[in-house]
Amino acid sequence: ADVMSSLLFRGKKMQGMLLLVFSKYFHLPFLRGIQTQSTRTGLGGIWGNKGGVSARMNVFGHSICFLNCHLPAHMENSDQRMEDFESILQQQQFEGQASMGVLDHDVVFWFGDLNFRIDDLDMQVVKAAIDSNKLSTLWEKDQLNMAKDSETVLEGFHEGPIKFPPTYKFDVGTDTYDTSGKKRKPAWTDRILWRLRPMAQVSNSMSRRSSLSCLTSGTCVSQHFYRSHMEYTVSDHKPVSSIFTLQFPYKVDMPLVTLFVEDEWREISDAVAKFKAAPNFPRSSWDWIGLYKVGFKHHKDYVSYVWAKQEESDFLRQEHQVRANHTFSCTKKTFTCVSKSHIEACEFY
Template identity: 85%
Template sequence: MSRMQGLLLLVFAKYFHLPFLRGVQTETTRTGLGGYWGNKGGVSARMSVFGHTICFLNCHLPAHMENSDQRMEDFESILQQQQFEGQAATGVLDHDVVFWFGDLNFRIDDLEMQVVKSAIDNNKYSMLWEKDQLNMAKDSETVLEGFQEGPLKFSPTYKFDVGTNTYDTSGKKRKPAWTDRILWRLRATAPAGAALNAGKRGSISGLTSGTKVTQHCYRSHMEYIVSDHKPVSSIFTLQFPYKVDVPLVTLIVEDEWNSIADATAIFKVAPNYSRSSWDWIGLYKVGFKHHKDYVGYVWAKQEEADFQRQEHQVTFTEEELPKGSGDFILGYYSNNMSTIVGVTEPFQVIIPGQNLLLTSLFSLFLSLSVLPAPQQATLL
């Protein structure tokens, strides 16, 4: 997660991908009021995914029709300021794949209000694309080279009267525009960007190394009326050859824990993994959202005598187990890498003794609830 005033970026991943998401870093850049205010700017999250570098950049750029040049200047400033640690992909555009999105605030030039609304009413969006400031900037701004966007086949997403699907009827009467956008960029590896240019107008783009981005849909959501903007969404498939396909830590656990004695796990570490004495293994409910959402955890301690061992075992005590049954996952958290580097498949925890306490408390509650009113008052 990366957050700044007015900007929030959340990245979710399926649990079985977690061991292959490495080098996660975030950055924020304020551009409002000369860099002092966070209502405008950019937030980013970068990571290595199966050995390929990916960066997500969410921006809120300056508003108003006449500020197209200022939007480009702010975008370039964000790119220059956002630098990441490590030898690979130190800047946003150094990544193999970049997704750039947000309230970019680009407007439709030249055309009068009635012309724009008539084009919208008649679904003649193509005549508006030609006057869209972002589309025009792609032909002149070097920093936008390689950025692609799916066709804008939905109505402009700004500006609406709040609570309606009616374009601005206030005294300002803002001209409709596609302010909310989602673009992507693949780092060129072919000579002169040949692979990028070949698919520039399509919904599929790829690198000569085999990386491919496919956009399946790009749409707005008119049903949301709490803002003067309409949100946009897009679904992509990202395909690339594996560079990393073996987790740094392999966790082995039984399919079920039926007693406290079953609450053990075995883990194996890869030869190239550097352990820390602060590494731990967390027990997570299926559907967890953060590495700190564990039900319980145990330290993945390493004694001096363990250095030559291939397998290590940990045991969860009764206090570290859930108080009810359900489906759970074990995850190995690396302190050095600040991420989960190994997970199990989901398994069931069904420990009768743990459920007995809840059953007894529930029975007690039922017993108290049927007592006559005076006795209830006395008990309280």
């Protein structure tokens, strides 16, 4: 996505894990039910160096969840990684949504330092396979790849073809695999997977390794590329990235709140914002309308705001208006108005 023309509307951090979700401005009125969760698994759930952070939302009526995990390290802990993943899924429950758990969503993106390693093969064999670009030899022994055949919780998860060498472990500042005393065996620890709800998937549609997956509802996920970035040397990991396209029919095509603002404000009396709320919009005494500079990057970047208060006598009215204070006086060519529902539940208060 073009982050330069996008808004950061939700973020969640836990120790070294950070999940940021950006959106194009014109999608904002159709993002609803935004919530985040975090689960600590390090030191029995006390320490947050391991675990998962997630963000869920409804996008044009379709439920989507992003889950970023950091799972236990070391070769021998493959079973523990799966146990922690299942624990994260069990603990992360979202309130007041038709989609209560992570895997109840229409589309799930699961990614992060999952820490799975390459079994059986020794260091020399692994490095020789990398040098000769025989990555399929390593892929067959990848713990996560093998776990898909035996772990029920991984059913339905897809991962695009890995055509890049293992992303761990490197000497910091170089492209050289670990030469320290530990001599960690290279592995694909950093991964990006996706999943569609299994009961709704199109039968006989594709293999689990396909870069295209669809639902009977018409929802499709297409992966355009899956790559590592060798140019980054500040860590002993190489970052990975992927771009996806989601295609789905609109279940929601009307915003919860529609704003009507004069094209140009020449004096304070022009600073009036009229708004119309959808019948199913749960009004609150905390609702407000903010004034933002065009191109704002965060929901807290407002120049000013005014409470969208609703008097009891106006409860049945469909259209309302608020009058701004003097700091609202400006031209609409420079500023834009956004209602709370455009960036719903983003901790404005």
